[in-house]
Amino acid sequence: MKAAQISEYGKDVVRINKNVEIPDLLPGKVIVKVHAAGVNPIDWKITEGYMSQAISDNFPLTVGDDFAGTVEYVGEGVTQYDIDDKVYGSAGIRMGGSGAIAEYLSTEPKLIAKMPEKASDEEAAALPLTGVSAVDVIYNKIKLKKGQQILIHGGSGGIGSMAIQIAKHMGAYVATTARKDKAQYLEKLGADEIIDYKDEVFEEILKDYDAVFDTVGGDTYKRSFKVLKKGGVIVSMLGQPDTELMNKYQVNAIGQFTQTNSDSLKKLAELFDAGAIKVNIDRFFPLDEAAEALKYQRDNSVKGKVVIEIN
Structure with missing residues (x-):
């Protein structure tokens, strides 16, 4: 073969x-x-x-x-x-x-x-790695609820695009960072607010958010703590939890390591067949x-x- x-x-x-x-x-x-x-x-x-x-x-x-x-x-x-x-x-x-x-x-x-x-x-x-990552973070780590506000970094990427759709399916308000030329695509996914990370400073625009899902890491991850309300949660695909920032802003920081598994794949299949997500x-x-x-x-x-x- x-x-x-x-x-x-x-x-x-x-x-x-x-x-x-x-x-x-x-x-x-x-x-x-x-x-x-x-x-x-x-x-x-x-x-x-x-x-x-x-x-x-x-x-x-x-x-x-x-x-x-x-x-x-x-x-x-x-x-x-x-x-x-x-x-x-x-x-x-x-x-x-x-x-x-x-x-x-x-x-x-x-x-x-x-x-x-x-x-x-x-x-x-x-679907598998990107979809399972989004399912695990949105449902299990953040435990997102209807009416909450979430910022998703890297919205046009594989994981980000899945996370936007799942968060909207759950009834959340979704902001995302991406390049300006991806705006139309992100609107179709359901993003409520799109921030051009090259020309805009997201932490000056967004305040008192319930959650941040970071797929970018680095300085973007550290700046994201300013967006959260007290008691909020930030999950990063790339950065280890920063305890100093977590204590300073009184939020919960979680690192994400995705392990594909049958249960998450079954949930992903249900979401796809229900029309909640597209690829x-x-x-x-x-x-x-x-x-x-x-x-x-x-x-x-x-x-x-x-x-x-x-x-």
């Missing part, structure tokens, strides 16, 4: 290997025929060695986390899925999978769920251009998601 692999860490090291063996069927796992794979920033970061401490350097490594496909084989002890079930989820090597940007993959049942009934393969492949696919790539797909994700301000079409 074909797979997008790396044999060393570095920039632009992804190659298509046309002679990869289909992963072995092990007890407790499933083999999936992949139809599409979603591209996330974590994918190119892994190829450049950012996660080398957490990943075995057993090269070559197949890259990619998110996918949609059809169950081809079911390992001993697996009762949740049958052959020909359409599933989506994660098969990243950092979670024990075989890598998603390939014609076939191996993964664990706890990392997948049945695809949304109304989603195409490409839409389903674009914007910025650009499609064929499997043979997987390296270009990762580079495009790395070097551009992507509006939504990048998807690789495989089978």
Whole structure:
């Protein structure tokens, strides 16, 4: 089979290997025929060695986390899925999978769920990491309620675009930061207020917010504490909780590390099938251009998601 692999860490090291063996069927796992794979920033970061401490350097490594496909084989002890079930989820090597940007993959049942009934393969492949991150933060970490105000940084990105839609579905007032040229797209997602982070200072405009969801990090994260009311909550995808600022502003700061799981994927599928969320696919790539797909994700301000079409 074909797979997008790396044999060393570095920039632009992804190659298509046309002679990869289909992963072995092990007890407790499933083999999936992949139809599409979603591209996330974590994918190119892994190829450049950012996660080398957490990943075995057993090269070559197949890259990619998110996918949609059809169950081809079911390992001993697996009762949740049958052959020909359409599933989506994660098969990243950092979670024990075989890598998603390939014609076939191996993964664990706890990392997948049945695809949304109304989603195409490409839409389903674009959902897992970004959608699960948004679901976990909005529902579980922030516990957002109807009528509350939330600021979502990086609204046009994969996670931000999901978070805006989920927050609006819950009846919140949503402000977001993004580039001016993304305004129309963000309005369609449901954002109530769009702040151009290049020309406007968000902490001078927004006050007494209940929550901030930060997908940017750095100075943006630190400035965001000024936006919150006492007792508010800030969750960051990138920054560790700053206890000094947390105490100064009397708010709760939480760091987010997303772990894809079946329960969150099921909730995500429900939201998609109910029409509460949609996926914007910025650009499609064929499997043979997987390296270009990762580079495009790395070097551009992507509006939504990048998807690789495989089978």
